[in-house]
Amino acid sequence: MSIKRHLDKFKESRYQKQIIKMYKDAGVRPASDGRSMDIYCDIIKNNTTLQVKNVFELGANYAQDAERIRHNFDLKPMDVYVFEAHPKIADAIKSFYKFNIYNLAIFNESKIIELNLVDTDNDANTGVSTMKKSLVFSFDKTTEVKAVRMDYMMDKLGISHIDFCKIDVEGVNWEALDGFGDRLKDVNAIQIEAEHNNCYEDEKLWPDIVDILERNGFSLMHFERHYNQSDSFWVQDRFIKREV
Numbered sequence: 001m002s003i004k005r006h007l008d009k010f011k012e013s014r015y016q017k018q019i020i021k022m023y024k025d026a027g028v029r030p031a032s033d034g035r036s037m038d039i040y041c042d043i044i045k046n047n048t049t050l051q052v053k054n055v056f057e058l059g060a061n062y063a064q065d066a067e068r069i070r071h072n073f074d075l076k077p078m079d080v081y082v083f084e085a086h087p088k089i090a091d092a093i094k095s096f097y098k099f100n101i102y103n104l105a106i107f108n109e110s111k112i113i114e115l116n117l118v119d120t121d122n123d124a125n126t127g128v129s130t131m132k133k134s135l136v137f138s139f140d141k142t143t144e145v146k147a148v149r150m151d152y153m154m155d156k157l158g159i160s161h162i163d164f165c166k167i168d169v170e171g172v173n174w175e176a177l178d179g180f181g182d183r184l185k186d187v188n189a190i191q192i193e194a195e196h197n198n199c200y201e202d203e204k205l206w207p208d209i210v211d212i213l214e215r216n217g218f219s220l221m222h223f224e225r226h227y228n229q230s231d232s233f234w235v236q237d238r239f240i241k242r243e244v
Contacts, residue, residue, distance in 0.1 A: 015071065023062060028092055028120065031061045031127030034068030037166070040191050040233045041072035043221050044164070050188055050239040052163040053079060058106045058150070058176055059169035060084040061127040063093045069164055081157070085115050085145045085169075086129045100157075105131060106169050107147035108179040117141040132171035132200035149179035160186065167192040171200030174208045184216045190234045197228045206230060 016035070023030055044050050052073040057066040060082035070080050077098040083106055084090040090103035105113055116139035118129045128137050131147070154162070165187050169176050173192055177184060194209045209232075210220075218234040 019064070019067065022096060023064070026092065026095070028062055028089075029126055030064045031125055032064060034064035036231075037065050037068040037191070038072065039222065040164075040189075041069060043233060044189060044235070047221065047241055048189075048235055048239045049241060050163060050235065052189075054159075054163050055080045056162050056165045057082045058165065058167045059127070060089075060093065061168075062089060063097055063099060063101075065166055066099065067097060069166070073164075081159075083153075085131075085147075086117060086120070087143065087145070088120055089126065089129075102153075103145070104153075105145045105147040106150060106167075106176045106179060107131070107172055108149060108175040110148045110152055111146075112144050113147045114142050115145045117143055127168070128170055130170035130172075130200060132203060134171070134200055136199050149181070150176065151179065151181040151183040154180075154183050154186070162187045163189065165190045171195075171203045174204030174212065177209070177212050184212075185236075188236050188239060190218065192232055192234070194230050194232065195228055196225070196230060199228055 020033065044052060055066055055069045055075065057063065060066055061084065063082045066080050066082050080099040082093060082099050083102045083104050084093060085105035087103055090101060093101050105115060107113065113131045116130050116134065118126055119140065120126050167173055167176050167190060173194055180187065192209060194206045195203060196206045213234050217236050219237050219240060220232060221235050222233040224231045
């Protein structure tokens, strides 16, 4: 291994330890460490012509994934937009990062919704707050949160396009996509969670996710199945490198 690769590996290890320590010192427990985003970033770098200039994370948890994507593409904090419906978690993100941070739920209607709140102090998974009735988790607390459509937010923020959009909004991932309306064609790459069997009442499943993305010019670049759920990565056809 070359000296440069040794140095790069050391820097990467130090960076990841700093992120983990930051969350640990704050007493919060993110649902992941963010490193699962690396494979999607590598796909963009190696298999597309896309130049990532901004990142949107819908259902951010503690923004660990948005930070990892930012790090991979060496973006500035001002280039990152995160949306987290849980008020306590959204406030925590503001203490960690100088991102554009919004305590909003993402849906296909702009209205006030009732959010089932995860207990951030006791629940094992801090990323499962949902506006739907869960068939897996039980919740003791609810709160009212403003929900918005993403076409509205893109227009309001003056966003012409989104390069990398990560979506993990428990039970309403299809609704989040639907909320882009015609602006979904202005999103260049999407990493999204989907259910293959019902985990929430009245939810859209994987075939519905595939349908709306393919109708809007996306091609599937990566797929991982995890029991009833999956993670997939989609890129607009025009950015995919084709073999001659």
